[in-house]
Amino acid sequence: MANELGSEWPVYECLYFYSKLATVLLLAMVAAWGFLLRGRKWKLPPGPFQLPIIGNLHMMGELPHQALAALSMKYGPLMSLRLGSYLTLVVSSADVAKEFLKTHDLTFSSRPQTIAAKYLWYNASNIAFSPYGRYWRQMRKVCALQMLSSRRIDSFRLIREEEVSAIIISMKKYSDQDLIGGMGIISMIEETFELAGRFNIGDYLPFLAWMDLQGLNRRLKNIHKIQDDLLEKIVEEHVSQQHNPKDMADLVDVLLDASADEDMEFQITRDNIKSVIYDMLSAGSDASAASIEWTMSELLRKPPVLKKVQNELEHVVGFERMVQESDLPSLRYLQAVVKETLRLHPPGPISLPHVSVEDCTVLGYEIPRGTRLLMNFWAIGRNPKSWEDAESFKPERFMEAGFLDAKVENFEWIPFGAGRRGCPGQQLGILVVVFAVAQLLHCFNWRLLDEQNLDMSERSNGLTVSKAHELLAVPTFRLPVL
Secondary structure, three states: OEOOOOOEOOHHHHHHHHHHHHHHHHHHHHHHHHHHHOOOOOOOOOOOOOEOOOEOHHHOOOOHHHHHHHHHHHHOOEEEEEEOOEEEEEEOOHHHHHHHHHHOOOOOOEOOOOHHHHHHOOOOOOOOOOOOOHHHHHHHHHHHHHOOOHHHHHHOHHHHHHHHHHHHHHOOOOOOOOOHHHOOHHHHHHHHHHHHHOOOHHHHOHHHHHHOOOOHHHHHHHHHHHHHHHHHHHHHHHHHOOOOOHHHOOHHHHHHHHHOOOOOOOOOOHHHHHHHHHHHHHHOOHHHHHHHHHHHHHHHHOHHHHHHHHHHHHHHOOOOOOOOHHHHHHOHHHHHHHHHHHHHOOOOOEOOOEEOOOOEEEOOEEEOOOOEEEEEHHHHHOOOOOOOOOOOOOHHHHHOOOHHHHHHHOOOOOOOOOHHHOOOOHHHHHHHHHHHHHHHHHHEEEEEHHHOOOOOOEEEOOOOEEEOOOOOEEEEEOOOOO
16 A cells, blocks of 8 residues: 555555554444434344344345344244344245234335345336335236226237247247347356345445445446346337227337327336336246245156146046147146245245334334335245144145135245235246146156256255256157147
8 A cells, every 4th residue: 555655555554554444434433323223212123132333144145045044033023133234034834924914014015225126226216116106006907907907908819829939849049149248147146146145244334435345336337237228229119119909909019109198197217117127027937936846846856746747637637739828717726736835935035125104003012204114925835833744845724725825824824925915927927937837747747857866955056045956857749749
């Protein structure tokens, strides 16, 4: 290191400089921590001891949903943590989830702002990360009514059938060299989920955000450039082409029309459109792919269950054609298999954080405004108070009439969330997974590579969780028409 005269500092002077800097930073953090702890003492749910500055961040581990589930065994289904500067509640049971997502749903319907949402979703102007308010209600309504309603989902049936059939026939893999920067679409989405789900120190200790200690902000800026290039191309293609007929308009067409609608309460900007497009693109690919892999893995672990699914397919579809979407309502056992998989392996094991917009009292506890709330869907789906033999894969439990409806009503089966911030694409997501698995099992027989034991351990991808080791299985033709 050189001083103003150009000479080099002695080593001891460098060490002295950095030690003083570290001391100043430590004192500043301690002072900030003391400020946070001042004021009213709230009656909060129980929770583990909190370290100065970082609180309980060190307890989250590589698989936070499992770490939080283990803590809930000691502190209960509603516990309080401090993740950096923010008080955070964690819910691990259905009855407590019902209190927050139904009784107090409006109070906890907003989102905290994150650095990832700022870069990846254009200042959190998408549906998933946008704060609760008139803008969010407008955008959600546009997507729910124009793209995710049962009628609109059904209108794109032929497109889904063609795409799934093409994949089955060729067993191809998508090109991963379609974008600038040497990154393909799939790689971009994987990077997005990984960065969006990482514990960015700036989100929990805002006064350190400028330092970018983990290098995440730099990565976010880089991925945003690649992402924006792709989304600009998509929007421009739609702008330059004539509009599709209304019944065949896709999401981009719908959003472009909405942006020109003068009756909209909020003007929809170009960035808003790109944000929602990326919402749908990312949520509809990574989560669905993980769910399909988990479903196939569970079936290969249980050959009698797999055989039962294939027998159902043979009875409903036969061997003269491939599965069509119109067959899915008759494939009741396959649907039960997917629902049981989603119970054990929800696409996102922990909800995106909610944040309270006002002081409130829940279950006798005093919750201050600005408190963050996490739903541990993974723990709720495995809670032995809600599920008999909770750790076992038993699709038959979903075959009983009215069983699923009761579980949803009691917030025991909520792999896509619930309440105002529940995933609006749940119906489409389940349909895609059921249809893909149906084709894979109807067209092929499967065996494990080298008959290895299936490793069902998990790996965090940020917002989603996949198998720690990819499923390796060998297909052989089962359907003669192929």
